[in-house]
Amino acid sequence: HARDSLRMATTTSTDNSGLLKVLHPPFEAQHDIRVDVIAVGTGKALRLGEQGDVDIVFVHAPDAEQAFVEAGFGVKRYPVMHNDFVIVGPEGDPAGIGVLTSASQALKQLAESQAVFISRGDDSGTHKKEKSLWNEAGIEPGGDWYLAVGQGMGAVLKIADDKGAYALTDRGTYLAYQDKIQLKVVVEGAPALFNPYHVIMVNPEKHPHVNRQAAEAYIDYIRSEAGQLIIRNFKVAGKQLFHPDVIP
Amino acid sequence: MTALYELLSVQFAYDQAMVLDIDEFRVAGNTITAITGPNGCGKTTLLNLLAFLQLPDSGTLNFRGQPVNVSNWSRLRKRVSYVQQKPYLLNMSVRENVELGLKFRNQPNNDRRRRSAAMLDDLGIAHLAERSAGELSGGEVQKVAIARALVLEPDVLILDEPFTHLDQRSVGFFESLITLLRDDRGKSVVFTSHDPIIAQVLSDRIYSMLNGRLVPCAMTNMYSGHVIADQHLFASSHLQIHIPEQIQSGTHLVIDPVHLVLSRSPLQSSMRNAFQGRIVALQEQSDLIKVSIDAGEHFQAVITHEAMRDLDIHFGDPVWVSFKSSAVHVF
Amino acid sequence: MTALYELLSVQFAYDQAMVLDIDEFRVAGNTITAITGPNGCGKTTLLNLLAFLQLPDSGTLNFRGQPVNVSNWSRLRKRVSYVQQKPYLLNMSVRENVELGLKFRNQPNNDRRRRSAAMLDDLGIAHLAERSAGELSGGEVQKVAIARALVLEPDVLILDEPFTHLDQRSVGFFESLITLLRDDRGKSVVFTSHDPIIAQVLSDRIYSMLNGRLVPCAMTNMYSGHVIADQHLFASSHLQIHIPEQIQSGTHLVIDPVHLVLSRSPLQSSMRNAFQGRIVALQEQSDLIKVSIDAGEHFQAVITHEAMRDLDIHFGDPVWVSFKSSAVHVF
Amino acid sequence: MDYFSQAIAEALVLVLSLDAEVYTVVWTSIYISILAVCLAAVTSIPLGIVISLKSFPGKPLLLQVLNTLMALPTVVVGLLLYGLLTRQGPLGELGMLYTPLAMILGQWILVSPIICNLTVSAVSSADPRLHTTCMTLGAGTWQQGLVFMSELRLGLMAAVVAGFGRAIGEVGVAMMLGGNIEGFTRTMTTAIALETSKGEFELALALGMLLLLVAFVVNGFLFRLQRKSR
Amino acid sequence: MDYFSQAIAEALVLVLSLDAEVYTVVWTSIYISILAVCLAAVTSIPLGIVISLKSFPGKPLLLQVLNTLMALPTVVVGLLLYGLLTRQGPLGELGMLYTPLAMILGQWILVSPIICNLTVSAVSSADPRLHTTCMTLGAGTWQQGLVFMSELRLGLMAAVVAGFGRAIGEVGVAMMLGGNIEGFTRTMTTAIALETSKGEFELALALGMLLLLVAFVVNGFLFRLQRKSR
Numbered sequence A: 001h002a003r004d005s006l007r008m009a010t011t012t013s014t015d016n017s018g019l020l021k022v023l024h025p026p027f028e029a030q031h032d033i034r035v036d037v038i039a040v041g042t043g044k045a046l047r048l049g050e051q052g053d054v055d056i057v058f059v060h061a062p063d064a065e066q067a068f069v070e071a072g073f074g075v076k077r078y079p080v081m082h083n084d085f086v087i088v089g090p091e092g093d094p095a096g097i098g099v100l101t102s103a104s105q106a107l108k109q110l111a112e113s114q115a116v117f118i119s120r121g122d123d124s125g126t127h128k129k130e131k132s133l134w135n136e137a138g139i140e141p142g143g144d145w146y147l148a149v150g151q152g153m154g155a156v157l158k159i160a161d162d163k164g165a166y167a168l169t170d171r172g173t174y175l176a177y178q179d180k181i182q183l184k185v186v187v188e189g190a191p192a193l194f195n196p197y198h199v200i201m202v203n204p205e206k207h208p209h210v211n212r213q214a215a216e217a218y219i220d221y222i223r224s225e226a227g228q229l230i231i232r233n234f235k236v237a238g239k240q241l242f243h244p245d246v247i248p
Numbered sequence B, C: 001m002t003a004l005y006e007l008l009s010v011q012f013a014y015d016q017a018m019v020l021d022i023d024e025f026r027v028a029g030n031t032i033t034a035i036t037g038p039n040g041c042g043k044t045t046l047l048n049l050l051a052f053l054q055l056p057d058s059g060t061l062n063f064r065g066q067p068v069n070v071s072n073w074s075r076l077r078k079r080v081s082y083v084q085q086k087p088y089l090l091n092m093s094v095r096e097n098v099e100l101g102l103k104f105r106n107q108p109n110n111d112r113r114r115r116s117a118a119m120l121d122d123l124g125i126a127h128l129a130e131r132s133a134g135e136l137s138g139g140e141v142q143k144v145a146i147a148r149a150l151v152l153e154p155d156v157l158i159l160d161e162p163f164t165h166l167d168q169r170s171v172g173f174f175e176s177l178i179t180l181l182r183d184d185r186g187k188s189v190v191f192t193s194h195d196p197i198i199a200q201v202l203s204d205r206i207y208s209m210l211n212g213r214l215v216p217c218a219m220t221n222m223y224s225g226h227v228i229a230d231q232h233l234f235a236s237s238h239l240q241i242h243i244p245e246q247i248q249s250g251t252h253l254v255i256d257p258v259h260l261v262l263s264r265s266p267l268q269s270s271m272r273n274a275f276q277g278r279i280v281a282l283q284e285q286s287d288l289i290k291v292s293i294d295a296g297e298h299f300q301a302v303i304t305h306e307a308m309r310d311l312d313i314h315f316g317d318p319v320w321v322s323f324k325s326s327a328v329h330v331f
Numbered sequence D, E: 001m002d003y004f005s006q007a008i009a010e011a012l013v014l015v016l017s018l019d020a021e022v023y024t025v026v027w028t029s030i031y032i033s034i035l036a037v038c039l040a041a042v043t044s045i046p047l048g049i050v051i052s053l054k055s056f057p058g059k060p061l062l063l064q065v066l067n068t069l070m071a072l073p074t075v076v077v078g079l080l081l082y083g084l085l086t087r088q089g090p091l092g093e094l095g096m097l098y099t100p101l102a103m104i105l106g107q108w109i110l111v112s113p114i115i116c117n118l119t120v121s122a123v124s125s126a127d128p129r130l131h132t133t134c135m136t137l138g139a140g141t142w143q144q145g146l147v148f149m150s151e152l153r154l155g156l157m158a159a160v161v162a163g164f165g166r167a168i169g170e171v172g173v174a175m176m177l178g179g180n181i182e183g184f185t186r187t188m189t190t191a192i193a194l195e196t197s198k199g200e201f202e203l204a205l206a207l208g209m210l211l212l213l214v215a216f217v218v219n220g221f222l223f224r225l226q227r228k229s230r
């Protein structure tokens, strides 16, 4: 492929939402750069950056990102957008957590009622968020009611649906799966459920072959007015999925 | 009594090539039948039919008066044993090979053991019982295959060139065994052989095959040549033989040894064919003597000891061979 | 001149069982050597050594004076052709099978074509050339295997029971072909056969094998029994035969047919053995006559036409058979 | 080569620690794949023998279809069975989804074409006299099948070993139908996939080595079985 | 059965629409797996023949190892090659990661044990006289190998078909080493995995059907090739 290319590692949820499909073509046309998207789990995406196999990473795991940059693998984190996590559960909310406004309170109640909870269990951004919520609630989850399935978000929703269980999910994936499952949002809007996305260029000093020019152009683009507007206008099932961080 | 086998207008072809074309062929029960003929004439194919491995393309194949077809042939197969021309032993021990047919007939284990051991003993290969079938010599394989067929004590035994790879002692043993099966056990045997002497000595009936057709006589006196139609003669490379008037064509001529008449001087008789030759071999065979005469072509005649004495003929003597034109087959 | 093959103190075993135990065995060039012996005596194993398919466990195997070993045997293999006891045809056409060895020798394509076509023509199987090897009769397979070996025009031809499955006409043809190879082309042939007559007629030398040991004579007059040591006698089921004093044990006794002396009355001579019998078969064989005598055991002697005339013996006549005790082999 | 040496070190730790969790995962892998392969062998070897011995119209087509089924991606098998076993699906009432049983079913479907095809190939390559010998000895259909199995045991064992390799090494079915539930349906392969997605490549590789070790032991066992049956 | 009928409908749409994107994905799958299988056949068939004809110390062990390698999970092959091809790895400079070449390499490693083992099994099941006949006719090592290939073509074709099924149906290598980059390294299987993770199960299943269709056509082609070579 003769064209210049930019390799980006991102999380499956970002790619699956379909956002990148509308976000990238204007950039690719403008700079004559092809963006090769490698969609994997958050942990793997950061690892690929660490190894220098990609030029840029686009993920949502603030603590891990922090560590990534501090270790010198990445140059700088740029906020791009955010959305939120929600807790979903079976219709009728048998555990009765919907009335609570604090996410950790809701989880605490779940644990007490022994309602089945499906965990990603894969160290992904979502899983890390879940763990921090349990931490806040002062609970070490475990037992028959707590199933760690080690799979992607979609699969977790399917399993939760099959078992009539609760789960923590990003809103994007939930919207994508909404038609296929019976689960309903039971807890949302709590500040703890904030889900920010950052883009990080892999450190060219560590990995000299990193396509610095393209990566910088991309960061500029995604944080430009044009890029941010595309993010704001992107809708799934008539609903806005992501909220841009640079423009209001 | 109905015949054991009856084949009427049977034809069989591989792909396009017609391999069997038999007008009429019957095998009587409690007899030994030999089939000889040149390579590729169809002997094995015929035996495959008799062993119910294949069905004729057309015509009728009856076994004990019952037509053979796909619905009954697998049942009928249990009444015959077939030693194929190149027997296949399974990759197990000799004993297990011999017991296989008994196992298929659900014989109890100890019965199988006893019968296979006895059979291996009879055939002088008891020492091979626990050997793996892959570690046998050519003749040993042949013996095991014969044992595997015999142990089933079938009504009919079908053997395709059973004496190949066997040493002389074993050939002699199997010859007497086959005779014994007919005489003492009332069994029937059909076998093929390229050895005309074995065929002659052993069988009640000999058939010769050529190009898929059966001729009911030995191949011993067979000559190739052509028919000179308007003179009612058959010209072989060395002789001209009178043949029946109705025969118009053919490339082979056969005379049954028993129809040959020997004499010290030419005979005044109705026999149209008479040739002078010299005795080049004499061989005692059961109660008979086989005489070979070189008269341009080689003739083989079979006579009794008394006839031999009366005629007073000796090895190397000149002798006349005569036969009727109706004693010949042309095909 | 060095011998073609020379085997000295050669032993060979499968697993534990000793199968070959040969003190000394030489094959001269430009000769035909026949090997006979009962099933499982080791004939095929010996031929495997001669064809360089296997090496002796111990002892020396020389080919034209050169020791055979793993470093040169694959090269030497190109100088011999071997028709195995149960030849394997590859799953391709008959012509391709026959051409295979030539292909391995990198003969050009048109040369291969020409030679294979000529060979198939010679053996009378030209019509099979394009047939698939899987669709042949038993005898046809044998002919193709022989053709595949002959087309290579090797110095040495090794044939394991080459006449099995062949019809009489083909046997005759191959017999003359083998003689021709020796007489006109200076080739050597080693073959095995269970037919003592073929072995006798065809070969310059006959070896008999028993339990892995080679005895340089025909198996024709072989008797089993036991040695009565202190009396220097060998007792077969029907006769007691004088043997050399030094022989202490053995279960088989063999007498070479040429050492048998025939007479109308008992001879006053140094020959310790003399038995009376009756002539039961006479057979002309090239320039000689084979005489079978029944004297309790069957003896086969070979005499000239003149001897026959002088003796004035006839079929059925009583006759005396005499031989020296040193003419027997016991083992 | 830090990557590989670290993986080897982690593999050693895994094997030596005898961690109960690791043990559960290994055992789940083993019993599920062995049961699936047994099921596939019992169904597909006889089927393969029958197919290759009988001649019927459409046989070449059937063989081509069987060959094609060897290309079934594991995920597709997972999707197919998911469609049947999901709560909404025709067999949803059974509640089999996300259980070892569902995984066994899926691997059975996955492995059957492999064993069936290789059986057909073994039978077709067999000496044609095997069939006629059985017939002349009067074997019934079942008896003949047993003889073929014993006679072709080398080829059939290769088929079973190939099938076992496929089963224990596959991840799509285990993931889709088992759900990778810790302590219940997590197998070595789903654990590998999980660690890979976490970016724990060395640990994943170490698990892969463990898996090969397990397969090695099972194959050794199969070999011994085969040699005994001689 | 809405699920399945919808999947079939989507499969029809996929096939009939002749969408350039779908076409690219199909073509990527085909050429990568065919090249990988050719590579594996060329290397592993001769290897398998040599292994089974020679006897040497450690042969049973080697055979057991080869059997074990059939259990290699695709992801593990991916991880192994990743360790070599990553920028930090020994071959990182080549920049082969996330290219079709890396996928071909990975599938080659994946398929080779299968073809090699099935070759060994075919040779071991062959009539022992095949070997001695070659020797008596004076075949050199290479010539003998060629004869074996032609004589055992049935069994070897089964090995190649099994290998092809494995290659075109696998996803781990394609995902790890190809990266599922749209228009470049996306194959039918990675597309199926992607759609599955998106929850587009019907579309994923439809892609699976398309894959089987493609495999069916390729196998038909192989069959014709084999019949011609008779």
Ligand SMILES: Nc1ncnc2c1ncn2[C@@H]1O[C@H](COP(=O)(O)OP(=O)(O)OP(=O)(O)O)[C@@H](O)[C@H]1O
Pocket (backbone or CB within 6 Å): B014, B015, B019, B037, B038, B039, B040, B041, B042, B043, B044, B045, B046, B085, C134, C135, C136, C137, C138, C139, C140, C165, C167
């Ligand atoms: N499977 C087959 N397909 C096609 N032709 C065949 C097949 N088997 C045999 N033939 C042909 O049919 C003819 C008869 O074969 P058959 O085996 O019956 O001969 P045969 O008399 O037994 O010969 P032989 O004495 O050599 O054993 C031969 O010309 C042979 O080439």
Ligand SMILES: Nc1ncnc2c1ncn2[C@@H]1O[C@H](COP(=O)(O)OP(=O)(O)OP(=O)(O)O)[C@@H](O)[C@H]1O
Pocket (backbone or CB within 6 Å): B134, B135, B136, B137, B138, B139, B140, B165, B167, C014, C015, C019, C037, C038, C039, C040, C041, C042, C043, C044, C045, C046, C085
């Ligand atoms: N592969 C083998 N493994 C073990 N023993 C064998 C093997 N092949 C042959 N034998 C044994 O070695 C002995 C000699 O066998 P060989 O084949 O040389 O005999 P033969 O003289 O050719 O017999 P035949 O006349 O039956 O062909 C026999 O006892 C046989 O059982």
Ligand SMILES: [Mg+2]
Pocket (backbone or CB within 6 Å): B043, B044, B045, B085, B160, C137, C138, C139
């Ligand atoms: Mg025949």
Ligand SMILES: [Mg+2]
Pocket (backbone or CB within 6 Å): B137, B138, B139, C043, C044, C045, C085, C160
């Ligand atoms: Mg032999």
